């Protein structure tokens with residue numbers, strides 16, 4: 001057994017993460033309105049549960065979310081194909097600097113790979129973004145995706161997964177809008193041309209070594225609107241930090257997505273909903289493994305994020321307006337390109 005990382009054994013019990021069943025709020029028929037959420041009686045109780053979970057914890061798990069398990073399984077199956085590629089072919093997928101496209105390895109100071117992430121965004125390249133009217137004056141944002149072209153079955157399952165989790169994210173944003181006492185479609189326009197980032201995360205087995213880093217992904221908060229995360233593995237590696245500094249473990253549930261809010265939605269709420277800090281730790285034995293898939297739901301690049309009127313009290317707005325583009329550049333510079341994923345500063 002490896003030595004327990006600081007805080008690992010002390011991590012709190014799983015029951016602290018709220019689980020919300022979305023099914024009462026989902027109606028297939030209402031998706032034509034662009035929100036997927038039914039503002040009627042079914043939604044009201046779900047909205048109340050979400051409001052509590054977001055304001056108190058900033059993290060929750062959702063079940064009854066409508067994303068078919070076969071889409072999730074198919075996405076994981078492609079990750080096994082990437083893991084099986086010869087080293088030189090895998091290296092060819094390594095991302096161009098200053099982008100989150102292709103393969104990204106987090107390596108410790110002894111050269112060990114702590115995690116590998118294969119990343120892509122909604123738009124394959126600038127032409128695709130232009131064709132959809134998503135560019136908004138920022139053509140440099142649309143660095144082309146890097147797909148493993150030698151794996152012909154790779155892309156299609158990802159496109160289906162991406163579509164399904166973006167739809168879920170839109171539904172959640174409309175429920176969050178209701179929780180914030182805003183019209184259900186308040187966030188529809190800012191996310192109409194979302195530049196959502198997808199990240200397939202692999203955490204390879206780690207040797208037992210007293211000097212070895214047990215934190216595989218350092219404490220951070222996510223950048224965007226909200227994150228839809230699926231986890232798979234034989235131990236509970238995702239931990240979030242509560243307001244008093246204690247670490248809580250998030251249970252691995254095949255039927256659930258973990259939902260947490262990012263910096264931008266936190267700014268939109270004037271800080272009322274926290275962008276909760278979280279990290280990933282190694283398992284207690286070297287044989288432990290995990291994978292996860294993150295959908296970072298990011299608004300249109302030219303969206304100006306300003307605290308919503310219902311959340312600004314007498315103290316006034318706590319954040320300056322910022323475009324999603326400028327925020328994302330700052331986030332990349334500070335936390336992503338350094339490879340450290342260091343802890344974000346507050347406000």
Ligand SMILES: O=C(O)CCC(=O)C(=O)O
Pocket residue numbers: 199201217222229231237238278279280291292294
């Ligand atoms: O692997 C996980 O469970 C979480 C990953 C994560 O926090 C991230 O990619 O931002």
Ligand SMILES: [Fe+2]
Pocket residue numbers: 220221222278
């Ligand atoms: Fe994260």
